[in-house]
C-alpha cells in the first residue's frame with residue numbers, strides 16, 4: 001500500500017488559499033489503513049476546518065481514490081455538494097490526489113504527503129520492502145530486496161560495514177546481505193552468490209510509468 005502522512009493543518013489551510021468552503025475526498029484503502037484519509041480523519045478534518053472558518057460542503061471516501069473512473073462517478077454523485085465548494089481537499093496519496101485533480105476544474109488541495117510503498121505487519125507499523133525499481137532481483141537474492149532493504153542499495157554483496165549482523169547505516173536494521181547469505185545457504189544456493197551482477201537497467205524505472213494493456217504485464221514485449 002502507499003504510506004501517507006497528513007500534512008500539518010497550517011499547511012493545508014495555507015494551500016486552500018483563502019477558500020471558505022471545501023469538499024473532502026478520502027480514500028477507503030491505503031489512506032484509511034494509514035489513518036490519514038478514512039471516515040474518522042475526514043470527520044476530524046471537518047471539525048478543524050470549521051473552527052478555522054472553512055465550511056465542508058460534503059465528503060466522499062472512494063474504495064480506492066487512484067481509481068479514476070470511480071472518482072468521476074462519485075464526483076457526479078456529489079455534484080451539488082462539490083459545486084457549492086470553492087475547492088476540493090484530498091486526503092490520499094499523490095495518485096489519488098491527481099485522480100481527483102484530473103477529473104475536475106476546481107482547485108484541488110493535497111492534504112497528505114506520500115512516503116513509500118509499505119508492507120504492513122501490525123496496525124500502523126509499515127516497512128518498505130520494494131521501491132518499484134522495474135527490474136526485480138528477488139529471484140537472485142532468495143526473495144530479499146537489496147535495492148530497498150540495504151540503505152546503500154548494494155547489488156553485489158555487503159559493503160563490509162555490518163556490526164554483529166546489523167547495518168552500519170541504521171543499526172535498527174539487520175544487514176540484508178547477511179540475511180540473503182543465510183537464506184541462500186539454507187537453500188543450498190551459495191554458489192550463485194559468486195556471480196557478479198552488472199549494473200541494473202535504470203531506464204526501466206524512468207518516469208512516468210505507463211501500462212495501458214494488461215496482457216503486456218508479462219513483460220514479453222517490453223511495454224513498460
Ligand code: SF4
Pocket residue numbers: 129130131132133134135136137138145146147148
Ligand atoms: S528488486 Fe526492484 S522490483 Fe524487486 S522488490 Fe526490489 S525494488 Fe521491488
Ligand code: SF4
Pocket residue numbers: 149150151152153154157158159160161162163166167168169170174175176177178
Ligand atoms: S551493512 Fe549491509 S545493509 Fe547496511 S549498507 Fe552495508 S551492505 Fe547494506
